[in-house]
Amino acid sequence: MVKIIYHGHACIELYDGKYDILFDPFITGNPVTTARAQELKPDAILISHGHGDHLGDAVAIAKRTKAIVIAPFELADFCQKEGAPNIHPMHIGGSFNFDFGKVKLTQALHGSAFVTDEGTRYTGNPCGFIVHFGGKCFYFAGDTGLFGDMKVIGENNNIDIAFLPIGDNFTMGPDDAIKASVMLKPKTVIPIHYNTWPLIEQNPEDFKNKLKELNIDCTIIPFNGSVEI
Numbered sequence: 001m002v003k004i005i006y007h008g009h010a011c012i013e014l015y016d017g018k019y020d021i022l023f024d025p026f027i028t029g030n031p032v033t034t035a036r037a038q039e040l041k042p043d044a045i046l047i048s049h050g051h052g053d054h055l056g057d058a059v060a061i062a063k064r065t066k067a068i069v070i071a072p073f074e075l076a077d078f079c080q081k082e083g084a085p086n087i088h089p090m091h092i093g094g095s096f097n098f099d100f101g102k103v104k105l106t107q108a109l110h111g112s113a114f115v116t117d118e119g120t121r122y123t124g125n126p127c128g129f130i131v132h133f134g135g136k137c138f139y140f141a142g143d144t145g146l147f148g149d150m151k152v153i154g155e156n157n158n159i160d161i162a163f164l165p166i167g168d169n170f171t172m173g174p175d176d177a178i179k180a181s182v183m184l185k186p187k188t189v190i191p192i193h194y195n196t197w198p199l200i201e202q203n204p205e206d207f208k209n210k211l212k213e214l215n216i217d218c219t220i221i222p223f224n225g226s227v228e229i
């Protein structure tokens with residue numbers, strides 16, 4: 001059994017009773033989360049790209065917990081230079097067997113840089129993740145537009161859960177996320193990256209109803225809520 005906790009935006013935590021893994025830990029400054037970065041205890045932190053709403057508290061959590069940071073090479077290197085004690089750089093198309101499960105990086109159509117008022121630091125290509133964890137297969141798309149090779153990802157993986165952005169503007173909107181769902185063929189779709197700010201406001205119930213018409217299962221996890229699969 002895997003517990004899926006949704007901290008809002010793109011921050012997902014998975015717990016299988018032994019290992020805790022955290023995706024895109026944007027906690028500080030996240031207007032919809034009630035989590036506290038200093039209370040999270042991940043074994044691994046998977047970061048899809050360098051934007052602040054994904055990198056988030058990753059380095060601070062990694063420093064405190066010694067969690068391994070798994071990210072595209074340039075972003076992992078960035079985290080190490082910022083003080084993350086354990087990094088595991090990867091790149092798109094590559095996979096690795098960790099103690100907690102197997103991770104493969106997938107492409108994402110987006111940008112990746114750490115942008116501040118003082119300047120912008122390049123953090124490589126953005127990515128998504130296929131993660132085998134707790135006996136289930138998860139696809140975390142990251143921030144991405146729709147791309148045709150989602151069909152290949154669906155063919156090559158028996159996906160139990162697909163975390164797909166639906167916010168539009170910066171990523172796929174609901175209509176493209178529905179097309180993605182058809183190509184990926186997951187057992188269940190979980191929408192993410194919406195309603196954090198007005199710019200990415202969406203009605204997830206509408207999305208769920210449209211998927212239902214296509215006989216695709218969708219679970220909406222309320223912000224700060226969890227489900228077990």
Ligand code: NI
Nearest residue numbers: 049051110143
């Ligand atoms: Ni982004």
Ligand code: MN
Nearest residue numbers: 051053143170
């Ligand atoms: Mn984002």
